[in-house]
Amino acid sequence: MADIENMEYDSLLVRFKDILKHNNLKFTKQREVVLKTMYNNDEHFSPESLYVLVKETYPELNVGIATVYRTLNLLEESDMVTSLSFGSSGKKFELGNKPHHDHMICKMCDEIIEFEDNGIEKKQEEIASKYGFKLTSHLMQLYGICKKCQKKQ
Amino acid sequence: MADIENMEYDSLLVRFKDILKHNNLKFTKQREVVLKTMYNNDEHFSPESLYVLVKETYPELNVGIATVYRTLNLLEESDMVTSLSFGSSGKKFELGNKPHHDHMICKMCDEIIEFEDNGIEKKQEEIASKYGFKLTSHLMQLYGICKKCQKKQ
DNA sequence: ATCATTGCAAAACATTTGCACAGTA
DNA sequence: TACTGTGCAAATGTTTTGCAATGAT
Numbered sequence: 608m609a610d611i612e613n614m615e616y617d618s619l620l621v622r623f624k625d626i627l628k629h630n631n632l633k634f635t636k637q638r639e640v641v642l643k644t645m646y647n648n649d650e651h652f653s654p655e656s657l658y659v660l661v662k663e664t665y666p667e668l669n670v671g672i673a674t675v676y677r678t679l680n681l682l683e684e685s686d687m688v689t690s691l692s693f694g695s696s697g698k699k700f701e702l703g704n705k706p707h708h709d710h711m712i713c714k715m716c717d718e719i720i721e722f723e724d725n726g727i728e729k730k731q732e733e734i735a736s737k738y739g740f741k742l743t744s745h746l747m748q749l750y751g752i753c754k755k756c757q758k759k760q
Numbered sequence: 761m762a763d764i765e766n767m768e769y770d771s772l773l774v775r776f777k778d779i780l781k782h783n784n785l786k787f788t789k790q791r792e793v794v795l796k797t798m799y800n801n802d803e804h805f806s807p808e809s810l811y812v813l814v815k816e817t818y819p820e821l822n823v824g825i826a827t828v829y830r831t832l833n834l835l836e837e838s839d840m841v842t843s844l845s846f847g848s849s850g851k852k853f854e855l856g857n858k859p860h861h862d863h864m865i866c867k868m869c870d871e872i873i874e875f876e877d878n879g880i881e882k883k884q885e886e887i888a889s890k891y892g893f894k895l896t897s898h899l900m901q902l903y904g905i906c907k908k909c910q911k912k913q
Numbered sequence: 914a915t916c917a918t919t920g921c922a923a924a925a926c927a928t929t930t931g932c933a934c935a936g937t938a
Numbered sequence: 939t940a941c942t943g944t945g946c947a948a949a950t951g952t953t954t955t956g957c958a959a960t961g962a963t
Contacts, residue, residue: 631941631942632942632943633936633937633938633941633942633943634937634938635936635937635942635943635944636936637943637944637945638943653927654927654928655926655927669944669945670944670945671944671945671946672928672945673928673929673930673944673945673946674943674944674945676927676928676929677929677943677944680928680929692845692846697926697927697928698927711887711888711891711893713893714896720891720893722887722890722891724883724887726883727880727883730877730879730880731902734864734875734877734902735864735902735904737875738864738873738875738906738907739906739907739910740864740866740873740902740904740905740906740907741904741905741906741910742902742903742904743867743903743904743905744902744903744904745900745901745902745903746846746899746900746901746903747898747899747900747901748898748899748900749884749887749888749893749895749897749898750895750896750897750898750899751888751893751894751895751896751897752893752894752896753891753892753893753894754891754892754893757892757894784916784917785917785918786916786917786918786961786962786963787962787963788917788918788919788961788962789961790918790919790920791918806952807952807953808951808952822919822920823919823920824919824920824921825920825953826919826920826921826953826954826955827918827919827920829952829953829954830918830919830954833953833954850951850952850953851952
């Protein structure tokens with residue numbers, strides 16, 4: 608049963624349970640379902656859109672949007688999800704199960720393209736140490752117009 | 761009168777007036793005062809804090825916060841100001857009169873340190889062209905703990 | 914004179930919180 | 939059992955919008 612397909616999710620789940628235990632928090636269906644929905648739908652979610660998806664997928668649980676917010680905040684504090692903010696609408700979240708990457712965002716269609724930035728990281732470390740700054744994370748977003756939208760113009 | 765001190769502001773103002781004219785928009789005291797206040801107080805502003813400062817400085821104009829928002833949005837669309845968003849509170853804006861730079865943000869005290877990133881830009885262009893993406897701008901924010909706050913810990 | 918802009922208040926969003934009840938350990 | 943989590947609705951915070959009056963060209 609525990610085939611390779613589920614290994615990654617299982618390890619996320621174990622990590623989540625660990626975090627909960629270490630903080631004297633409880634493992635609940637709602638928390639599990641929020642994590643699982645993010646995993647099964649590999650995208651960038653707004654709290655609202657994740658909420659809709661969770662409700663559609665698990666209507667019997669009757670999950671409230673407050674719980675989605677609470678769970679996302681918990682997951683973010685525990686570094687299991689990352690948030691991006693751009694544009695005028697609120698944040699978007701993604702599950703941190705992929706290797707580190709950054710984002711290119713199309714101004715016209717809001718599409719998000721992920722890319723890896725081997726090499727830029729080193730430069731960032733250099734800059735930070737120059738200012739005595741202790742780096743914990745970074746956000747790099749490139750804005751512009753994607754291939755498709757360039758054709759439309 | 762037009763000494764070197766004011767040249768930079770004057771050129772901003774000319775640019776602003778140009779933008780207004782090209783869009784059939786009008787040059788008003790309120791719009792001018794928002795721009796001027798940003799220029800005179802070289803910082804990163806939330807719309808709210810800029811509003812307070814404008815009211816303090818020009819109480820007789822009785823500028824409303826809606827106008828501050830409208831002006832900031834206008835200035836941003838015209839690329840005269842840039843916005844950063846981070847944390848859970850809203851956006852911060854800065855006037856785009858400095859050479860391009862990025863930001864280091866302290867997680868503890870929210871201080872913003874600016875730095876220049878000669879060299880990273882080239883890499884960004886490379887990445888973008890690999891995806892057929894037409895780059896118009898970018899955002900790079902390094903998060904961590906600043907020198908002062910490290911000592912406090 | 915014409916048409917955009919303004920301040921105000923209300924509306925629209927986005928997110929958080931208080932509380933009584935339900936669920937986990 | 940003890941205590942945390944939950945949904946709900948209300949509260950909060952941020953940004954936008956409709957409107958009648960004002961101001962710029």
